[in-house]
Amino acid sequence: MFNVAEASARAPRKSAGERTKELILEKALDLFRKQGFEVATMRDIARAAKVATGAAYYYFPSKEAIVSAYYDEVQRLHAAKVREELVGKEGLGERLASVMHLKLEILKDDRKFLGALFRYTGEPGHPLSVFGQATEAQRKQSMEIFRQALVGTEIGEELKELLPWGMWLGHLGIIVYFIHDESEGQARTHKLVDRFADMLGGLAQLTDAALVRPFVKPFQVRMLETLREAGWSEET
Amino acid sequence: MFNVAEASARAPRKSAGERTKELILEKALDLFRKQGFEVATMRDIARAAKVATGAAYYYFPSKEAIVSAYYDEVQRLHAAKVREELVGKEGLGERLASVMHLKLEILKDDRKFLGALFRYTGEPGHPLSVFGQATEAQRKQSMEIFRQALVGTEIGEELKELLPWGMWLGHLGIIVYFIHDESEGQARTHKLVDRFADMLGGLAQLTDAALVRPFVKPFQVRMLETLREAGWSEET
DNA sequence: GTCTATAGTTAGATAGAC
DNA sequence: GTCTATCTAACTATAGAC
Secondary structure (H helix, E strand, O other): OHHHHHHHHHOOOOOHHHHHHHHHHHHHHHHHHHHOOOOOOHHHHHHHOOOOHHHHHHHOOOHHHHHHHHHHHHHHHHHHHHHHHOOOOOOHHHHHHHHHHHHHHHHOOOHHHHHHHHOOOOOOOOOOOOOOHHHHHHHHHHHHHHHHOOOOOOOOHHHHHHHHHHHHHHHHHHHHHHHHOOOHHHHHHHHHHHHHHHHHHHHHHHHHOOOOHHHHHHHHHHHHHHHHHOOHHHHO | OHHHHHHHHHOOOOOHHHHHHHHHHHHHHHHHHHHOOOOOOHHHHHHHOOOOHHHHHHHOOOHHHHHHHHHHHHHHHHHHHHHHHOOOOOOHHHHHHHHHHHHHHHHOOOHHHHHHHHOOOOOOOOOOOOOOHHHHHHHHHHHHHHHHOOOOOOOOHHHHHHHHHHHHHHHHHHHHHHHHOOOHHHHHHHHHHHHHHHHHHHHHHHHHOOOOHHHHHHHHHHHHHHHHHOOHHHHO
């Protein structure tokens, strides 16, 4: 009996609710992928999961919240893959490119409904706003992943502090580009990632080179000051 | 009689429809400012303008389209003010700061509903997407305004091509920050603008300085290449 | 706590008469 | 160009079964 309790503590059996929630999420994503976000209705989703509409709302306060839950899963997956794939990779450029390609790989079939993530970007109070209070935890988690890209690379103190935030912001931009990218396999986005990563790697080296650093450092310092002033550090 | 026709050609009398449209726009903005975008309904707006709901939809295909029409007006106003205020201002930093402060000045009372502009950022097909086909004209127009900030400043060829686009993109970011900024009179945003403009001015000078330019130029060239590859030039 | 069933509200959007 | 009537779908509310 004690053993059973212990075992369930180690690998807790999913409650009925958890399974239902997963089922709804899964069926919703099926529909989003097939029909797109707009066309799929909450009624459809509930029907596909063989639950009442109310059940869907019991687990997800809104349709967008389903996409948000999906994105949580994406982040978990991304963090895991990054841990695996980053070993042996050296240099900021190579590491950053790897992190981004992995992310895009995870998102590749879901461009049709990814846009829902950005719907509340301009509405500070909204629980699903990318820049809002309610999503701070996810933001930190995501920046943490990008911070991994810096491990083992030789860069100055200022960049070490600036880059995780900068890369996170840049990666949002890349995702928007990715959503718009109709090229085969989103090749253009992947190419763009390689180019940017490469340039960033080069620039990081350049700015730390003995000859150039004296000129660049004041700007880095001022940039840091400015961002702190702007409240960026409030949540770091 | 000829004179009347001529006069009306020069200053054409507004048709009934145009006046109705303006009335709806005006009343909608009143309500958005008082209640916010969400709370104000199309029914409220129509009632305030003393027309039927259908009439509002006859002129504006969606509620967001009203904000979009408002933003067109903003751009017109901004272009005019920039033309006035930029005379005598010298240096990239000072000119850019001026352009941005003027924009924020125009937007200052409307942060409550500005977020509606960004609602379709992640939906390429949508007529109101910031990055979509349908809004290309507005985008160009807006970049044109930022290009004014460069007039008379001494910067390299690459920057001359990169900056209008870069400033436009950056200014979108500033607007999002502005929307989130609860400081008195959005002082933080204005401060941020000054800092960024100042740094950009300094960086532009630095990168064109004889000692540093050889190092930096290759990066600028690659950046241009990359952006062209990415399709940025397709619409310029 | 996990749902069903059902009824109702709201508000964006549309169709068709005038 | 404007109105009335109507539709749709997100969302809410509630009462109750398990």
